[in-house]
Amino acid sequence: MNLPVISIGRKRSFPPRVTAHTERFWRSLENGQFETSQCNDCGKKTFPPKPFCPHCWSKDLTWAPLGRFGRLYSQTVIHAAPAVFRSEAPYRVCIVDLDEGLRLATLLMADQPPVLDARLEIVALRYLDGPLFAARPLPHSSHLVSELLPPS
Amino acid sequence: MPKAVAILGAAALPVGKWQTPSDSPTQLLEHEVLASLVVDATRDGGVERTDIGSLAFSLPRPYTQQKYFGTFMANYLRLPCGACVSETMGNGMTAGLAFEAACNEIRLGRTKVALALGINFETATSAAEHMMRSMRTTGDVDFHVPFGFTPISWYAMDAARYIHEFKSSREELASVAVKNRRHASLNPLAQFRKPITLEEVLSQAPIVEPLGLYEVPPRSDGAVCLVLADEDVARASGRPYVRIRGRGFYHEGAHQINEIPNDMIALLAARTAGRSAYEEAGVTPEDIDLAEVYAPCTIIEVLVSEALGFAPRGKGAAMAKAGETTLGGRIPICTSGGLQSRGHPAYVTPFYSFVEVMDQLRNRAGQRQVQNARLAVTSAELGNYNAALVHVFEAVQ
Numbered sequence: 001m002n003l004p005v006i007s008i009g010r011k012r013s014f015p016p017r018v019t020a021h022t023e024r025f026w027r028s029l030e031n032g033q034f035e036t037s038q039c040n041d042c043g044k045k046t047f048p049p050k051p052f053c054p055h056c057w058s059k060d061l062t063w064a065p066l067g068r069f070g071r072l073y074s075q076t077v078i079h080a081a082p083a084v085f086r087s088e089a090p091y092r093v094c095i096v097d098l099d100e101g102l103r104l105a106t107l108l109m110a111d112q113p114p115v116l117d118a119r120l121e122i123v124a125l126r127y128l129d130g131p132l133f134a135a136r137p138l139p140h141s142s143h144l145v146s147e148l149l150p151p152s
Numbered sequence: 153m154p155k156a157v158a159i160l161g162a163a164a165l166p167v168g169k170w171q172t173p174s175d176s177p178t179q180l181l182e183h184e185v186l187a188s189l190v191v192d193a194t195r196d197g198g199v200e201r202t203d204i205g206s207l208a209f210s211l212p213r214p215y216t217q218q219k220y221f222g223t224f225m226a227n228y229l230r231l232p233c234g235a236c237v238s239e240t241m242g243n244g245m246t247a248g249l250a251f252e253a254a255c256n257e258i259r260l261g262r263t264k265v266a267l268a269l270g271i272n273f274e275t276a277t278s279a280a281e282h283m284m285r286s287m288r289t290t291g292d293v294d295f296h297v298p299f300g301f302t303p304i305s306w307y308a309m310d311a312a313r314y315i316h317e318f319k320s321s322r323e324e325l326a327s328v329a330v331k332n333r334r335h336a337s338l339n340p341l342a343q344f345r346k347p348i349t350l351e352e353v354l355s356q357a358p359i360v361e362p363l364g365l366y367e368v369p370p371r372s373d374g375a376v377c378l379v380l381a382d383e384d385v386a387r388a389s390g391r392p393y394v395r396i397r398g399r400g401f402y403h404e405g406a407h408q409i410n411e412i413p414n415d416m417i418a419l420l421a422a423r424t425a426g427r428s429a430y431e432e433a434g435v436t437p438e439d440i441d442l443a444e445v446y447a448p449c450t451i452i453e454v455l456v457s458e459a460l461g462f463a464p465r466g467k468g469a470a471m472a473k474a475g476e477t478t479l480g481g482r483i484p485i486c487t488s489g490g491l492q493s494r495g496h497p498a499y500v501t502p503f504y505s506f507v508e509v510m511d512q513l514r515n516r517a518g519q520r521q522v523q524n525a526r527l528a529v530t531s532a533e534l535g536n537y538n539a540a541l542v543h544v545f546e547a548v549q
Binding site for chain 2: 012013014015016017022046047048054073074075076077078079080081082083084085086088089090091093094095097101102103104105106107115116117132134
């Protein structure tokens, strides 16, 4: 398990569709594992996971763990929400640059807006009907020594 | 050598709320509205209906009951076409792509006259229902939408990043909305025409932080018909016309965010497409008299003004605040009122930009006329400006 897991006592508002390929990602996430597809030819990871490599178009892929740390590239609070999210509004979302050089967008679990470029970690969210993931600021106390080093 | 293409004439519905609720005893229907504009536009352009060999439609919204709208309109207009009848879709770029489809029929020599036209009716559909569709138009339906992202939330994150990187402020960005409303107050086609103050913009309810109600686009209905012609036809008409002098397109191969971290607010696609358009036109940004850019939110106008070379990187917001992009300023931007105030009937929005440029370059923009306007630029986009379509237009008297 490489992600903290947080239980959420309700169903997801807009569940993602699961494919034969992405099923592995969601199942791992449910168990606190963050992983994605990696190309056996060019070695690059891609996110979201794909059944081919978008960099070299190889179809020879494997699954590889994805580190949970990154930094906050940007964020916003959504007040005007689509019908299925209305009961959650306002909610905070963000763009995260993972230390492994991948960018993703997700929920930001923070009461106060962290300063952009702040260190974040990815967490697994275990809803009643399945998983999602989110980012949250790294509390000072939980900084690992490796976290104080600049991103590679 | 491809043929040069000219805009000869146009007719447009004032942007606003036109769509009738489905239970209304009397309906205002899309084909009747658009047919009326076709008649007006061909008169404005001085062409005969028998000259028209191609119809390039923007796709209507899904709320339009008459499906296969383009081919239905060919029937409704009783207009046989020997070149092409098409209906095009590409989110915010839709009308830009329909414009291109019409131009290409002329460039290829298949017809001398083509219409680029379309209608976007949506306001009788509730925001809640509309957003259930629109939230799936940006980002990844399975890896972004489950978190609740909306189309303008991406622009809001552009704004947060811009303020952070360039020490700008919400006040600077909000000044764009004040300027655009002032422009709209002079435009009979604009949806919101009552001038507003910076304080009013800043005190509106937040929609996607840091942007409030007046810094994001409204929902709107609109319809436009443009008459395009081979330049030989335009020249022979003896009327002033507008010539397409340069065109550029670029898709960066990303949708909303690039999975490899990049500079999201550099708007690479607008930069690249702009450079191609300037190059083809043989001009530089300094030569341009006005720009009518596709900018749903204030921040996007700022970023596009930088990407198209009207402001140095990181200075676009301060430049807008200082009045350089207002009428009478160094480079007037969105003299129509832009998407916040002219309105945003999304699938036809770029058509309205072409109409504004045509009015400006034909010296018939009334109180918002840019003096001696000779060269103008337009843009349209996909995603978070992940793709851009840029045109340079020239006035021919």
